[in-house]
Amino acid sequence: xxxxxxxxxxxxxxxxxxxxxxxxxxxxxxxxxxxxxxxxxxxxxxxxxxxxxxxxxxxxxxxxxxxxxxxxxxxxxxxxxxxxxxxxxxxxxxxxxxxxxxxxxxxxxxxxxxxxxxxxxxxxxxxxxxxxxxxxxxxxxxx
Numbered sequence: 185x186x187x188x189x190x191x192x193x194x195x196x197x198x199x200x201x202x203x204x205x206x207x208x209x210x211x212x213x214x215x216x217x218x219x220x221x222x223x224x225x226x227x228x229x230x231x232x233x234x235x236x237x238x239x240x241x242x243x244x245x246x247x248x249x250x251x252x253x254x255x256x257x258x259x260x261x262x263x264x265x266x267x268x269x270x271x272x273x274x275x276x277x278x279x280x281x282x283x284x285x286x287x288x289x290x291x292x293x294x295x296x297x298x299x300x301x302x303x304x305x306x307x308x309x310x311x312x313x314x315x316x317x318x319x320x321x322x323x324x325x326x327x
Contacts, residue, residue: 185213197252202237204244207251217250219275235269239325242270260302267315268323 189196195216201207202222210218220238222231234255242251253266254275266274276299283291307313310322 185209185215189214197250201241202231202234204237204240207241207245207249211245211249215249217252217272218245220251220253220255220271221275222255235265238266238269238271239320260299260304261306263299263303264306264310264318265323267318268320269325270320 185198196214197217197219198210198215199219199221200223201210201218201220207218207220218241220234220241222234234253238251238253245251250272251270252273252275253269253271254277257263257266257274257276258279263274279295280292283295285291287294307315307318310318312318312322
């Protein structure tokens with residue numbers, strides 16, 4: 185992996201990280217970032233949700249790389265929770281495809297407006313005035 189990262193000669197991001205050790209290995213190999221992803225839960229039966237493993241992964245890399253998260257992000261509240269658990273950003277795919285299929289560009293615009301409104305509501309209810317104000321203590325971790 186270290187060799188592949190060096191060949192890239194660009195910021196290298198690994199997708200499919202689900203453990204703290206996997207994140208540490210990505211960091212050791214020189215990756216700039218990771219995507220915490222269980223590939224929609226389709227890889228292994230009974231694999232954990234990304235929200236379950238995200239805090240341990242964030243703690244393991246200690247701010248030394250960018251952390252994206254995907255999988256089961258469907259609403260602005262889901263976005264808020266992922267950011268509160270330590271993700272730097274979220275990735276959403278399937279809902280955008282469904283929105284486009286159902287309504288074309290208007291469907292996409294409607295979905296983005298819905299996400300923005302839900303995220304804004306969650307932030308206001310938890311006292312976050314901007315994204316950087318979102319902290320882990322604003323959500324309850326269930327283990």
